[in-house]
Amino acid sequence: MQEEIWMRIPGFDDRYEASSDGRIRSNWSNKQRVLGTRTTDAGYVTVSLRCGGKAFTRTVNRLVALAFYGEPADPSYHACHNDGDKSNNQVSNIRWDTPSGNAADKLVHGTNWQLNKTHCAQGHEYTPENTRMMKSGGRRCITCKRADSNQRYRDQCGDSFGTHKGKKLTAETIAAMRDLRAQGLIYREIAERYGVSAPTARLAILGESHRTA
Structure with a gap:
């Protein structure tokens, strides 16, 4: 069994650390305490932190990435789970990647809840003929897209439409x-x-x- 390694989380005045096992602890006045976590409806593990008199809720996977890999190359990058398991926040399972890279992961792991839908919000079925795949990995209902486009024409043309x-x-x-x-x-x-x-x-x-x- 590998030894658990703790690293400081940047941006919180040296008050918090993340471990290689995906745990978060506070380090106030040389007193260390592992923090409790909560799991969101989407399955992400979160913790509550305080800094500068303010409270923050952050996902554990992002804190682990910050502690072990530093700030991402671009602010839009996601802290991705290599195996698709949002509860597995070990550093070996976390990496910085682009939003499209994260979307590709969800396709591979079958965890993209949008792609598990059979109909759009307006009730149109996602058939091959009625589905447009987006670069983000999501889908667009072609019927809804046409309706939106037609409404824009109506708005532009007014009563003479x-x-x-x-x-x-x-x-x-x-x-x-x-x-x-x-x-x-x-x-x-x-x-x-x-x-x-x-x-x-x-x-x-x-x-x-x-x-x-």
Whole structure:
């Protein structure tokens, strides 16, 4: 069994230390006491610290990383668990890594709670056709993304949204516009051909709000 090593945690006036076994202790007036911990709903182990008359709650994995590896190369870095077990805060299991590196860990370990969801917050199913993978490792519902984009167009166009000088779009016109889009024309080019605004052309092609004759 390896000997437990204690290192000072920077930033707390030399009052706290972290151990290689993932324990935190106070060191006030030469009196050392191992601190009790709490576990968050997300599974992270935390401790309460005091410094400068203020109380702080910090995760143990980050304190261990600070004590043994120093400040991260970038403030956005995460203190990652190599094995995916948030309760295992031994120094050998902790490393600094980028947010994307942490997200990749969660994919490998199956601990990304977002990826365990079958539907988005609006109730749309995460099917392969309705899912966009993000660089962070998360997912975006394509249906919701389109709805957000359409709402932005509505906000920009105000009360005139859906028409251009009262012009109505027939079902045949919309079908023709969709054919042009499939051929690679951009919305602005299609809109100019039919005398409507680009937002109106876009939403008609996508099957959203528009006036038909």
